Amino acid sequence: MEDMLYVAMGDSVKKNKSILIWALQNSGGKKMCIIHINQPATVIPMMGTKFPASSMKEKEVRAYRQIERQNKQKILDEYCRICGKMGVRPEVIHSDMDCIEKGIVELISQRGIRKLVMGAAADKHYSKKMIDLKSQKAIYVRLHTPPSCRIQFICKGYLIHTREGVLDEADVEVRSSQNSKPGSLNHLMTQSGGQNIGAAPSNAGRVSFYSESIASIDYTRGSRTDVSSLDGTEDPSTPKRRLDAQRGSDGCVESSTRYRPGSSYSTCSSSREVDTARNPSVRSEGTDNWLQSIELPHSNENLHHSSPPSVLDGSIDDTLYAKLDQAMEDAENARREAFQESERCGKAKKDAVEAMRRAQVSESLYSEEVKQRKETQEALAKEKEEIQKVKTQLNQVMEELQNALEKQSSLESQITESDEMVKGLELRMASAMELLQTYKKERDEFEAERDNAQKKAEELRRKQGEASSTKTPQFFSELLFSEIEEATRNSDPSLKIGEGRHGSIYKGLLRQTQVAIKMLHPHNLQDPSGLQHEVDTLRKLRHPNLVTLIGSCEEAHALIYEYLPNGTLEDRLSCKDNTPPLSWQTRICIATELCSALIFLHSYTPVSILHGDLTPAKVLLDANFISKLCDFGNCPPPSLDQSLKDNNITLCWRTELKGTTIAYLDPEFLLTGELTLKSDVYSFGIILLQLLTGRPPLGIAKELQFALDAGKLKTLLDPLAGDWPFEQAEQLAHLALRCCEMYRTNRPDLSSDVWTVLEPMRVSYGGSYSSSYLSSQEHSEPPSYFLCPISQEVMHDPHLAADGFTYEAKALSEWFDGGHTTSPMTNLKLEHCNLLPNHALRSAIQEWQQRH
Structure with missing residues (x-):
């Protein structure tokens, strides 16, 4: 360690x-x-x-x-x-x-x-x-x-x-016991020093001090020593340098420590002990060689007659230090060789593990090969059985061929008889030809009468088509691929204004008109009938609160819609790009218009239309914040469930979850995999809760229910919408929670329950321009948005200008001819003077005129 x-x-x-x-x-x-x-x-x-x-x-x-x-x-x-x-x-x-x-x-x-x-x-x-x-x-x-x-x-x-770490008593005892073992360096020095008890006192002081200065660590039982001095960083020659530094000017060292027997030889012993404590390899390999090089005195007499050479007076030869350095170098080499040997051992172990792994891999490959061989043998046995069966079938075919040849001979004889019959029939055919000529004449007369009838029917159809075209104009057109590329600048990312689960939406200038172009994703193009189904569905629907489909391009897989400048309801609720928040009056109008659009889709004949993916991102706002629903008509035709509920057949759409946000999804869909018209009611309820609170959809129903139970509804109402009328806000909260019921049978009906609550609120608090499709059917007065802002008369040919407002085409042309380049409504300069026909509004005006 x-x-x-x-x-x-x-x-x-x-x-x-x-x-x-x-x-x-x-x-x-x-x-x-x-x-x-x-x-x-x-x-x-x-x-x-x-x-x-x-x-x-x-x-x-x-x-x-x-x-x-x-x-x-x-x-x-x-x-x-x-x-x-x-x-x-x-x-x-x-x-x-x-x-x-x-x-x-x-x-x-x-x-x-x-x-x-x-x-x-x-x-x-x-x-x-x-x-x-x-x-x-x-x-x-x-x-x-x-x-x-x-x-x-x-x-x-x-x-x-x-x-700093310190050695505990156990470590000190271990080191002391190692130093005092028989045969160790300290032990030998102590024994040799014991014979020097009679040494002259004059030398004892100097030698004793030399011993104490060399022994930098006192291994006494019970003492605690700083471990930092044992980390092996001190150079082996440090004791010698320390002694040189302690010498006086006369070459002697003053003695300040106690005299111990054998101190003249325990000096080197202590220095060696320190080094062996640092490096065990030195203790094991260098000690014996070093001891052999030291001649210990055997009697006190030698000390008296010839005093030992002293380092202090400069008479000791440096041979002792050279041998000490040589021993330390040998120990270092031994330690390095041991380390290299351990590395080689580790490498050998690693090679052995790798060999075992390769052997296991080879064994697994061998077992796999044996398994494959067994499978191949089984396959060969099966093929042999098949060949035997084929041979049996071949024999059967040969027998059948023989029977066929026998039948052929009998048929040839029958053919001969048939030839004779043919001659007789030819005579009968001649008489039949005469009858055929007669029938041809009659047929020509019938064909002439049929052609006349077809011409009359075609004339009647043409007249009926002209009559129907005066009621509902056919504006849908097939656009060229080059026009789509030019309008989107080859799908320039800077023109992208949205990304849906079906495709990307670009803002483009098509035939001098601002439009929204939806480019479908490649994975939606695997079924061409899907695109045609959506086009056929959208071109038949006309409602003021549904986005108008202007045209399509099959080659570019694109759908062209009218452009709505205020973006989606989701962006407006989150005030994206620092746009001002929607007022509570505008939110009531949006909820009413969205309810009107859903009622129209659900009551469509012959089969109701399910939106199936209703979120605030699918609700667009025009320049006057009139809401328009988009991305509908994507669900395939429904399948009729056999179970009857309230004596009505429930329409069920069996579909997969594709891009729908989980918070707006009908909970019963997760259990049954089927969407119904009440699934749109659940999504509508979540949107209504967001219009009230401005909060994210996840868990919003539970939060509002808790607030109602605790009488703290005002704390959840969105303060950015202004001061909500509390009674109406509470009524809307209860209505939204009913729409968000877990089971679809408990959800209200849009036309009989929801519409009857929202429409009176819109009439009382809604803006002057915001209206709805259903309310216009019940009053003789035309809705305000049927009137041209310039002439204040019901429009016959409504067109959408660059400012987002709809005008009578003739009145707006006269406005431009008068030299005006600004908007009649905002007095701001128009980006261009191009006009886009508002076919949806024209259809609504014509339908209103037919009823009134």
């Missing part, structure tokens, strides 16, 4: 990268080990919110934990990649704990970690004056980690604080 540097890293690679780089630069060549404690999430995100893990299903929790493990592995791979760039291959220890700091302390205790690097605080807390820890995790680790571990706390690539 002392040769390993551990680094505690967090989840953010960006924030912890500086800690890892500091550790790599200051590792001193030690091995690296990355510690990562993962704290499992207690809440799991799902469907835009978070749920407690304890309330989730085990399968869902397992799936999320798997994602956590993958993310953790990516983080560890990134840390290893950073180490790899600096030439270090680290080890990795990771664990899952509910508390990160407790996990770090537990790992330190379990593995006996002696050196650790971790963060002191987040980078945002760093300052040059920072001298203490700012992280609660770092403070906890510093307080609870065993004292034997040395911890360095880093912040923003700087060392902020170091908690």
